[in-house]
Amino acid sequence: MTTPAPAISETTRETDGRGGFTRQSNSFETPFGDGPGELPVEAGRYRLIVAGICPWAHRQLIVREVLGLQDAISVGTVDPRRTPDGWVFGLDPDGRDPALGITHLIDAYRAADPDYDKRGTVPAVVDVATGAVVNNDYHRLSNWFETAWKPLQAPDAPDLYPEQLRGAIDELNEWLFHTVNNGVYKCGFATSQEAYEAAYDALFAGLDALEERLADRRFLHGDHVTDSDVRLFVTLARFDAAYYGGFKANRQRLVDFTHLWAYARDLYQLPGFGSTTDFEAIKTGYFGSPGVTGEAGIIPKGPDTSGWSEPAGREDLSGGKPAFQRA
Incomplete structure (x- = not known):
């Protein structure tokens, strides 16, 4: 059953108290790699959730395509209009992501942490098998695609992070x-x-x-x-x-x-x-x-x-x- 996200006001949660905007921190920052505790790099294991509006998500789409990772990482796209219940899969038939089977992105966040109480943000990398978000670190995600995911890049992929x-x-x-x-x-x-x-x-x-x-x-x-x-x-x-x-x-x-x-x-x-x-x-x-x-x-x-x-x-x-x- 879908549990809608609570409405979150940027003006009350994401402010410095003096009228300035302070963006919420990311909660899932485990890097990709082959070291202890890192997320394994495996073709087909993850789904990248994006929104066409979002610049942080757009970064990942560009890097994924430039490096030829389309076959290794699938993409799900939420409706560009964020609702009071968060991001929804309104572009898909029946309003449900075909790979994850959910209607609201927040469900993938709560699959990872039942007590998660922030905005469910894009981009989000979701483990398809568990339906849980494993990484939403838009600061570093493109860098992981550029480095840890090199074995699955196209043979002629450029080096965006020399x-x-x-x-x-x-x-x-x-x-x-x-x-x-x-x-x-x-x-x-x-x-x-x-x-x-x-x-x-x-x-x-x-x-x-x-x-x-x-x-x-x-x-x-x-x-x-x-x-x-x-x-x-x-x-x-x-x-x-x-x-x-x-x-x-x-x-x-x-x-x-x-x-x-x-x-x-x-x-x-x-x-x-x-x-x-x-x-x-x-x-x-x-x-x-x-x-x-x-x-x-x-x-x-x-x-x-x-x-x-x-x-x-x-x-x-x-x-x-x-x-x-x-x-």
Whole structure:
């Protein structure tokens, strides 16, 4: 029997007490690997649950496709509109995930922990045999796909997390999360003017720094796509469609940045990026979910997304080298 998730208010649970948004922590962070206590890497054992709205889930979809892990890890998709009862499998026949047999994602969380009382978040990796969530650590999940899952990657899979760059990638990823990825949420979920303006200023200072960084290099760490590019892309893909209006991150749109906009188009046109980007799900989720962007139910018709397919013209910045560096 499905037990609906309790309605959880971000303004009461995920706040710093001064009007600032503080995101809940992850509860299932066991890494994948072959060491003691680690999650074994096995084809067909796990199901990755995502939502088209969610940037944290979108990261995993991109990496899964770029690395050729589609046959090893199945995907289930919840309705992009999060309900007061949490994420539901409203896109599937009878509203039930065909592999897990559940209607609400929270059931997989409670299969892992009957006392779980947080939001049931995406992405979530579920053990198909037990129906229990085993990992929801969106901070590190893509890194496990890039490293521990290497034996099951496609033979020509690129190296998105090269060992010699991991320190620099981790450092930039940490900054990206606090300043940009979660920065838009700090704007959108702030409950005081002071907290909102501080988040707004930090976000656009960060975007200005990235605009400058990308003026003379094709990707964040040079000539090739890395895990950092995946993380920045998912925020940029949602910026004009959701964050600019819905989260009041409105100093300027993505399309008003010279280098960031060309960089985002460059990535969008690569395998795994545009194919996993669902602009309609993004708009439906942010504007159709109660309590996310205020008044719910009216989905914007715009913006025009045809520009994402226009040539980016950034290949010369990498000397014509291929975007993906093979392992």
